[in-house]
Amino acid sequence: MLKIKNLHAKVEGLKILKGINLEINAGEVHAIMGPNGSGKSTLSSVIAGKEEYEVTRGEIIFEGEELTEFDAEERAHKGVFLSFQYPVEIPGVTVTNFMRTVINANRKAKGLEDMPANEMLKKIREKSELLEIDRKFLSRSLNEGFSGGEKKRNEIFQMAMLEPKLSILDETDSGLDIDALRIVANGVNKLKRPDNATLVITHYQRLLDYIIPDFVHVMLDGKIVKSGGKELAYELEEKGYDWIKEEVGA
């Protein structure tokens, strides 16, 4: 589904990604772990199409197409979804209305008519139950005054509504208490299908107790330096990142 080859990227003139290689197939869950500043969040923003991040070398192939040719919204239409570490507040636009705007923008891109109101409401109800979101929450302004947990839950709710092919969860566990973490992870697991894939970006192993990855990659200084199965996450939790740094001579 996704093939990243020798990806290099700059942010404000600084080289952040220095040759990433990664392949994700349908049905798989991948986790990228790494210390702060290793480039994890940059990678997720580059895949999702943040304009300020400049790809200088390499390619990102998604379902056979070069993603860097497309704007952020076009990538979304193709089925790429990024759950933000810091979702943006949009005062005056309720969660429900934002969802309508988003769903219909994606339908329009596919040449479809707006989703009928009753169908939309049904879908919103169904998906909000999955994330244990109550009705009152849906009529609040998007992310405005939301707690950390509410913001993240709302991100996964959007993911559930959009049903993307590739979901990238950027530090979705940060700022979550254990209950919110369980709800969010439970939502992600229920959305898992043989035809979609998930990339979890995280600092801590904690989230991976709930979302079990098929592959774990360690990122250091803009490169993936080690890959393995889920047991690699436990090893990192126990021993930290220093042994890997030594192992790869960084």
Add this chain to the structure above:
Amino acid sequence: MELKDKLLSSFLAFEENVDMNSDIHEIRSQAIKDFEEMGFPTKKQEAWKYTSLNKVLKHDYTVFPKKEDTIEYRDVEKYFIDDIDTYKIVFIDGIYSSHLSATTHEKIDACLMSSALNSSKYKPIIDNYFNTVAPKESLTSLNTAFSREGAFINIPKNTMADKPIQVINFSTGNESALMVQPRNLVVVGENSHVQIIERHQSLTDHPVLTNSVTEIYADKRAIVDYYKIQNDNHSASLIDNTFIEQHRESFCSVHTFSFGGNLTRNNLNFYQKGERIDSTLKGITVIGGKQHVDHNTLVHHIEPNCESHQDYKGVFAEASTGVFNGKIIVNKEAQKTNAFQSNNNILLDDKATINSKPQLEIFADDVKCSHGCTIGQLDDDALFYLRSRGIPLKEARALLMYAFANNVLESVKIPELKARITKIIAQKLGVNVGYSL
């Protein structure tokens, strides 16, 4: 003939045509003299530095429309807030339209200035309040000299107006260019409450110049909420002079929604004559083309323990220009004043301009005054967030501008009005409103 000369020479003819109330006659005569002396304001004056009336004044305006015109309600329905029950005071080319209006004299008076000026019943109110709040300034004096018609709203003490009052001024295309000068007086007694929605709407592409004066007197513990919808078409210019005198523990708010028109100048002055007064001034401006909107505000803190809150937001596209000139005066006696002022702007294009100027004159030493002004573009991270959800760039920008302006709406107390303004903003910004926001 210059507009000034035309106005001066038509004053005698005007006076012959109105009923003579001797007191008012004196006030008018003095006012025309004052105007003659002062003339129209020019850019040389500090308060008019960024707004020139030259272009607006050069048209050959008819100052007294001869022909009366009628309008069918169904043709102008969209300019009313029609989904709630309201009193309506409606004028067409400056002349009262009884068939579009719904006035009252029952618990409150929501009626005509012309009848108030000429009836003995209202003489005490006119004597006490008419032309007492408005200061002697050229445009105000000009309006006073020709004051004949407008809204007269009188809320006796301990009375809650049972529904909002809409004051709507239509102008038609009967004259090739028209100048109108509505004069409104709002007197709100002790412990009383009223909500007013005001709108000026031109129905023609001919130039229209409105020089409006509104005096508001809020007695002790009165609550006054005043909303101005400025969404006129591009050939209409508006100079709105609104003066509010507040007394002890009263709450007054004025919201100004500026979306249309050619040149719009808002002179909004609050005078706090008592303790524990709260004054709120809010505005949203969304304009483009060559439109110009100028907010010139004054809050004069005269007594101790009062508050004022100013929050103006503007979105300026293309070659539009904005001015925010916010003056706060805190007298020496006005200790424990809390005065806040904020003016935030987004410029969408290189040719758009905003001149933002806070003026604080503080003579008391124990006060909290703050002012903040920002001029910026849209946030890239926020745009990326929306686009990553599949919202195209243009819509994403519009949605962010909408969100930027939106919090000014929170204090609007009439839900139907809030919904209407929201809709106008969304349309202005090109946000898809396939649903009710």
